[in-house]
Amino acid sequence: MKMAKMLGFATGLLIATTPTLAEAPEGEIGYAKGSLGYDALVAGDNQTALAQLEAADGVSANDPARFINLGQAYLRIGRTGDAAKMFMAAINSNRSFDLILADGTVINSREAAKLALHKINNTLAAR
Template identity: 80%
Template structure:
């Protein structure tokens, strides 16, 4: 059974679909500020987001929210192989919970990771 844990995560996850994020939640919910790189991702500062995510204290390397955001940051910098590994790890994680995306959508972490991986693969195939 999944745990209903709400997070501000995956900034820009649906940015190509919803470019204006007027109702976006602010920051990480239930995490130390910056632990998920949320604000940096929303601001488009991918390098800061990666630094925050890679240095996040107290966040498990198996945390689906952390994996998805790091995957998003890697994808934006062209590190698609690493992004795919992050998304796959989030999909296969023994932990699963609901996430609040930057556009306010609530989605299960496994589904969010699957959608992110699928979109990235489609983007790469279209090149």
Template identity: 60%
Template sequence: MITAKILGSAAGIILMGSAAVAQPSGEIGYAQGALGYDALVSGNNELALQQLQASEEAHATDPARLINLGQTYARLGRTGDAARMFTAAMQSNRNFDLVLANGKVINSRDAAELALQNLNHQIAAR
């Protein structure tokens, strides 16, 4: 099973890989920075964007990357781009289980759908 650690949208849900050992980075099974996870967690959205753009060639259609890129775009006020990334992750031919910080397992398509719903609620609340 592929594992990934991603940051959910708006609700601040942290998703993490299912590895049993503590990891030095939030990106399990990826090169450090490939998912921009640690930069997102620390609130460094510009660095997260740079990392996610740099990993596009290797992980262009990876749902974990798409969700984190959507999260980054949402934080930067690029809501249209964020919605496109979440939708792409939902429609990806790849999907895998992610583990929420609270231990709950969620499919990457469901995580992307939740992120899109949260983004839509944020936009509606403006």
């Protein structure tokens, strides 16, 4: 089963589990370095992450891990609608696999996308 390390929806979890981050391996697992924009997302460099993710260098354009990280990058720059589309694409993808989030949590890609989309919906509903 393919595993990918990614930021996923873990933005809120990063704050609560910062000590765990030091124990987690760095970068993408099973992908070329930078292909999922992981390091750029962790560093808060959203423009670099977007460039890496939009290029999809060595990653299928329909890869759920790419969709989820692209959704995170879009969300961070205020493109909420595009972020939701990426999370929906990951949910509806004909592929799914386990992902390792930035906090070390292992979760199925569909579940990670559903949680991220749920977070968007809750944020919008609270406005």
